[in-house]
Amino acid sequence: MKGAVLSLNHIILNTDELQFQAWRELAMYEFGMGLPGKMAQSLAGLSRQQALQVVLQHFKQTDADEEALLKEQYEMYGKAIDGITDDQLLPNAKRLIINFYDHYVDLAVNDTDGYAHDILEKVNLDDYFNVVVDDNHTDNLYLKACEELSIEPADCIGIGTSQHEIQLMKDANILSVGVGDSKQISSADYQVTQVGDLRYAMLRKLWEDRQE
Known part of the structure; x- marks a missing residue:
């Protein structure tokens, strides 16, 4: 095993919470009312364009300048990131990353929202990632x-x-490890409930078994 490619959200920390914080701020600024906490689950895992449609539907907005709102939310998301610390890392995430690093496994992280560099720097993990x-x-x-x-x-x-991520791994012929909702990760080569269940030695053994 020479490399590992990690998702940022729900593997290193919960960026859904930061995104929701930005959507709430946008709603208050643009529509004069925040979003109810129960909407967090509805927006989790959606693209920013998809999330915007949910927010606009909530406020019954049909003629909004979507491009301007997306830009504004993106800036607010950046401000939310400014306030994070390594206390927000998911349990075991840092230990797993350091274990990879100590065993000379090169690391990449997927940046789907444009702020991965900033987030890794804020939580003091940027030096461990090659890409x-x-x-x-x-x-x-x-x-x-x-x-x-x-x-x-x-x-x-x-x-x-996510199911989408697992499928991309399989398409790339990469050993797929799924974390979280069993319905989302059912096709993964190996599945765990949370990042804290992952151990370097176990992942190494899974990879070695696949080579036989």
Whole structure:
């Protein structure tokens, strides 16, 4: 195992919470009313464009300048990130990353919202990652990560939380490790409930067994 490609959200920390914080601020500023806490689950995992549609529907807005609102929310998300600390890391996330690093496993993180560099720096993990991969001009972030790491896909593993991510790993011929909702990760090669269940030795053994 020479490389690992990690998702940022729900593997390192919960960016859904930060996104919701930004959507709440946008709603208050633009529509004079915040969003109810119960909407957090409805927006979790959605793209920013999809989330905007949910917010506009909530306020019954049909003629909003969507491009301007997306830009505004993106800036508010950046401000939310300014306030994070390593206390917001998910349990075991840092230990797992350091274990990879100590065993000379090169690391990449998927950047789907444009702020991965800033987040890793804020939580003091930026020195452990070789590559931050954005989703511009690529159909498969995992293949792109392997290319940027200069490692064959068969020598990498991927760790993610969604059905879409798991499928991309399989398309890239990467050992797929799913974390979280069993319905979302049912097709993964290996599944756990939370990041805290992952251990380097276990992941190494899974990768070695796949080579036989």
